[in-house]
Amino acid sequence: MMTNHVLARHSKWRDALVLxxxxxxxxxxxxxxxxxxxxxxxxxxxxxxxxxxGDAKSYATTRAEPHHDDLPERGIxxxxxxxxxxxxxxxxxIGSLRLGxxxxxxxxxxxxIGVALLVFTFATIADDPVRHPQSGQPLMPWQTPRxxxxxxxxxxxxxxxxxxxxxxxxx
Amino acid sequence: xxxxxxxxxxxxxTLSQTALAIIGAEGTTYGYRxxxxxxxxxxxxxKGGTLYPILARLEAEGLxxxxxxxxxxxxGRKFVSITDAGRAxxxxxxxxxxxxxxxxxxxxxxxxxxxxx
Numbered sequence: 001m002m003t004n005h006v007l008a009r010h011s012k013w014r015d016a017l018v019l020x021x022x023x024x025x026x027x028x029x030x031x032x033x034x035x036x037x038x039x040x041x042x043x044x045x046x047x048x049x050x051x052x053x054g055d056a057k058s059y060a061t062t063r064a065e066p067h068h069d070d071l072p073e074r075g076i077x078x079x080x081x082x083x084x085x086x087x088x089x090x091x092x093x094i095g096s097l098r099l100g101x102x103x104x105x106x107x108x109x110x111x112x113i114g115v116a117l118l119v120f121t122f123a124t125i126a127d128d129p130v131r132h133p134q135s136g137q138p139l140m141p142w143q144t145p146r147x148x149x150x151x152x153x154x155x156x157x158x159x160x161x162x163x164x165x166x167x168x169x170x171x
Numbered sequence: 172x173x174x175x176x177x178x179x180x181x182x183x184x185t186l187s188q189t190a191l192a193i194i195g196a197e198g199t200t201y202g203y204r205x206x207x208x209x210x211x212x213x214x215x216x217x218k219g220g221t222l223y224p225i226l227a228r229l230e231a232e233g234l235x236x237x238x239x240x241x242x243x244x245x246x247g248r249k250f251v252s253i254t255d256a257g258r259a260x261x262x263x264x265x266x267x268x269x270x271x272x273x274x275x276x277x278x279x280x281x282x283x284x285x286x287x288x
Contacts, residue, residue, distance in 0.1 A: 006246060034223075036239070036247055037202065041219045043245035044203045053220035062224045134239045134247050 006039045013049045013056050014038075018130060018143060020060030025077075028128040028144070034063055036133055081125060085149065088117025089156035096160035100167020107167075111160070118153050125149060177215055187225050188264045189214060191253075194235055195261045199252040202226060226251055234260050 007014040014035065021031045038049055045052060053059045095110030127146045129138040138144075186209075193208050194200055200208075202222055209217050229235045234257035242248035253261075 037223050037249055039246045040242055040248050059220050
């Protein structure tokens with residue numbers, strides 16, 4: 001049995017809760033349990049999630065693992081999940097611009113390093129989907145760290161293509 | 172019936188042990204049922220957003236265990252059960268609470284006869 005139908009009527013609250021639980025490094029399996037607790041409670045009481053659990057961000061804070069702010073693990077996560085792919089996307093965009101304007105060697109090197117950093121991030125980031133605690137089925141297949149990075153990488157690739165043609169126009 | 176309201180700092184301080192005691196009395200129960208029991212017993216209304224994090228903490232401390240089962244025509248229901256460690260904690264807390272309540276009552280009554288000289 002998989003539902004999430006009750007919370008589908010409160011998708012804004014649910015999505016905010018999942019987002020803030022993700023930001024607090026709560027594992028996907030645990031998020032699934034928290035979601036089903038909320039859904040079960042809302043179905044039985046007739047209350048809205050806002051009435052029963054308050055603001056989604058505040059509730060996520062009360063359910064976060066107490067060690068989620070620990071350093072240096074948090075710092076390593078930020079470097080691995082934010083800075084490295086950010087640098088990769090930047091290099092890919094600048095490299096494409098240079099390739100388009102005829103600077104083949106520097107453009108190719110920057111582009112290759114950029115793609116490598118993006119691929120490295122995708123390969124090393126845990127997929128960790130939000131799972132239903134009973135069936136084990138993913139509840140929100142695209143709302144995973146990998147899904148998010150796929151979406152962002154798409155932006156970087158589009159930016160690279162646009163930059164390549166801009167480079168050709170200006171070069 | 173007039174709604175009972177206790178000072179929030181009292182209910183905050185005692186909710187965890189009170190919820191544990193209800194789980195201990197029922198053996199196995201679930202979140203909404205605990206909230207109903209709290210209100211029926213005169214503890215007052217408690218929100219789900221307050222109770223469920225407490226249940227998660229009690230489980231992390233090994234005082235209760237949990238399992239998912241079927242709800243009544245709705246989504247799954249999370250059942251919680253008391254553990255041996257939970258029963259021991261209820262007994263320990265009940266004794267300590269009696270001592271504390273007696274102490275507070277004595278102080279509040281203005282009786283200074285039990286103070287050390």
